[in-house]
Amino acid sequence: MLVIVAACSGLYCIRVKAAILMTAVQTLMCFATMVWLYRHPSQGPIDTKALLPYPIGFSVYIVASMLIGCAVCQLIEIMARRTFATHHMLELRNQAAAKHGADLQVLNEALAASSREAQARLEAVIELKERLRHDAEQRSSEKSQFIANAVHDLRQPVQAIVNALVPVTIAIKNNERADALELLDLSRRAILSMQEQLSAILDISQLESGRVQPVLKQVDLRQELSQIAAEVQGLAEQFKVDFQLRLPLADGSEQRELWVRSDPLFLRRILVNLISNGAKYRRGSDEVAAFVRLSVAREGEDYRISVQDNGLGITPKLLEQGSIFQPFFQANNHLAQGDKGVGLGLTIVRALTALLPGHRLQVQSEPDQGSCFSLLLPCSATSEQLALPTGDEAHPSASLSPELGPSGLYTLLVEDDELVRMTTLRLLQSLHICCEAFASYECFEAALDALERVPEVVLSDYRLPNGRTAVDVRQALIDHGLDSAMVVFSGETADLSLLDALAGVPTLRKPMSSELLMQALLRAAQQGAQRRGAT
Numbered sequence: 001m002l003v004i005v006a007a008c009s010g011l012y013c014i015r016v017k018a019a020i021l022m023t024a025v026q027t028l029m030c031f032a033t034m035v036w037l038y039r040h041p042s043q044g045p046i047d048t049k050a051l052l053p054y055p056i057g058f059s060v061y062i063v064a065s066m067l068i069g070c071a072v073c074q075l076i077e078i079m080a081r082r083t084f085a086t087h088h089m090l091e092l093r094n095q096a097a098a099k100h101g102a103d104l105q106v107l108n109e110a111l112a113a114s115s116r117e118a119q120a121r122l123e124a125v126i127e128l129k130e131r132l133r134h135d136a137e138q139r140s141s142e143k144s145q146f147i148a149n150a151v152h153d154l155r156q157p158v159q160a161i162v163n164a165l166v167p168v169t170i171a172i173k174n175n176e177r178a179d180a181l182e183l184l185d186l187s188r189r190a191i192l193s194m195q196e197q198l199s200a201i202l203d204i205s206q207l208e209s210g211r212v213q214p215v216l217k218q219v220d221l222r223q224e225l226s227q228i229a230a231e232v233q234g235l236a237e238q239f240k241v242d243f244q245l246r247l248p249l250a251d252g253s254e255q256r257e258l259w260v261r262s263d264p265l266f267l268r269r270i271l272v273n274l275i276s277n278g279a280k281y282r283r284g285s286d287e288v289a290a291f292v293r294l295s296v297a298r299e300g301e302d303y304r305i306s307v308q309d310n311g312l313g314i315t316p317k318l319l320e321q322g323s324i325f326q327p328f329f330q331a332n333n334h335l336a337q338g339d340k341g342v343g344l345g346l347t348i349v350r351a352l353t354a355l356l357p358g359h360r361l362q363v364q365s366e367p368d369q370g371s372c373f374s375l376l377l378p379c380s381a382t383s384e385q386l387a388l389p390t391g392d393e394a395h396p397s398a399s400l401s402p403e404l405g406p407s408g409l410y411t412l413l414v415e416d417d418e419l420v421r422m423t424t425l426r427l428l429q430s431l432h433i434c435c436e437a438f439a440s441y442e443c444f445e446a447a448l449d450a451l452e453r454v455p456e457v458v459l460s461d462y463r464l465p466n467g468r469t470a471v472d473v474r475q476a477l478i479d480h481g482l483d484s485a486m487v488v489f490s491g492e493t494a495d496l497s498l499l500d501a502l503a504g505v506p507t508l509r510k511p512m513s514s515e516l517l518m519q520a521l522l523r524a525a526q527q528g529a530q531r532r533g534a535t
Contacts, residue, residue, distance in 0.1 A: 204344060214357075221260055222258045225305075236292065266356055275294060325349075416461060441468035457484065483528070
């Protein structure tokens, strides 16, 4: 019996204990059924021993019942396992679907965030593009306005010169010397005005292009401001203003405290422009004497250089808008043409100040009370400042001999522009300077071997025909063994003195005054003579 139970349990993949328990239960149930079937109603309790003679049928019945029960149990178990497996698979799929849904949610949120970021970037790019376009249009409009204002202002002196040509010609023919000199003086003033405007325009162009950078040095304010005061004294007399210079007491301690770190050329240009502005925009009243005061005072780690006047002043609205620093802006344009200036002085002041580190410009003004422009710059008090060159070493021009004159000076001129060449030649000849002029480098180089004497100075334009420059002119002098001094004058906006090939060569920028040209020629001639004498 046990063998049959074990076989059935192995066959139907059910546990042995469960099969034995099921067989015992079925046996008891079958035995109870047989007892009930074989009892006679009239008889008492049936003797169980009477049932033992039927062992084969009983066993077959028990086995059959067990097999049927095992089969039923196996089917129920198979169905239960399939149901459980199905529910478990569904649960796993639900979990996977939930996880996939969560991942999709995260991806959707990331995609939405990326989309918002991309949209924000696109809007930023569009806004930047629009702002750049607007700025470009504004700069283009400002440049067009700048050019229009420049051309308009340049037309005035040109018209004055044109108007003077005919009457000065008539005056010369009629031998009316006084009238001719007066007309020539008017033409000279017009030319100086045009030269001032052109120089200012070129300065603005260089500053805006970034080609001009400051060279910071240790500057003695006491010496620098004293030189500026001497330079602007003539301007003050021209505009009939009282120029005043106020410096701290010149004892030893104060002298050491007047050292600053700045670019001396930039500083000089800023202060001269401010002083010139104060002189031009003076009040025309005789009741109050017009003055321009230049002073310096210590403020903590800075020095404050103030240019104060009692002139026309500036309205608060213009100060707030910053209009006074715009190119060609002139608040008091009712002044006479000779007094108004170019309108670029404060523009240059602001541009130069912005290039100087640690320098700040402040303005205070009231209408009809005057203005005060203050420049704050960092002070410097190191021992190395005391070793700066002074006297003739610091100012080579001071070593020029006052007896040196242009008469007898031998000069070569290389200039391709016919008008500039002929007028420069006539200018030099009028000052008794012996000069030979050449229209190209090739003509100049071919004439070097036939020179009867070594020229003291060679004056050359920088850009010449056929791709030649003043560098070639200098090299030709070296190749022919001519130790002549050289001066370059040009209309180039770049700083030619920065070229290695022209190191030590004085450079002038067109247009320039005749006085400046003569000073450069005489200085170069003397330095060349000193160099040749030393060798």
